[in-house]
Amino acid sequence: DQQVKQNSPSLSVQEGRISILNCDYTNSMFDYFLWYKKYPAEGPTFLISISSIKDKNEDGRFTVFLNKSAKHLSLHIVPSQPGDSAVYFCAATGTASKLTFGTGTRLQVTL
């Protein structure tokens, strides 16, 4: 039972364009969402988060949007840079001190 889903295993975007990574969740108890970035042979690193009381959070080139009614969130990267090429994981949490991760989307930013 995959409670957090990232349906696109991979995404290729040209440098300078917008990258949009999507995530869906099924558990209504989730009220805080995080995005992590992972390079090969490294552990994931925290990127940005959003509380369910908000619908948007922005940090530099990264913006996360949350649509609670659709149980959907997205990460926008503008403009995309080659260094953004990595695997991006969506994660969600409820009342417990635990994260539930999606399966990840591999982003490739091409020149």
Next chain:
Amino acid sequence: NAGVTQTPKFRILKIGQSMTLQCAQDMNHNYMYWYRQDPGMGLKLIYYSVGAGITDKGEVPNGYNVSRSTTEDFPLRLELAAPSQTSVYFCASSPGLAGGGLRNEQFFGPGTRLTVL
């Protein structure tokens, strides 16, 4: 700060062998976690701890054991290795809201790649 460190980086085990994956953090975080990541999959929580002496099962605890005798260390024990335990293992820690961190922001180690043959 070294952050979260994991040893070893790589290990090959034979079926039935046992081993301990080491994890240490120097950030004085209360919360610590063990995950495994299989190819093409997300991170699955194996065990977690909310403080020294307190551990709890995650989503996939079978075949593993943990202990948390100090704030800094959170070793993961595999008793009878099986091919299904071939995976990359990540340890993470979190200060929690009380520790001044963002809610559930977790800091990850570099991982241990384990192969069971």
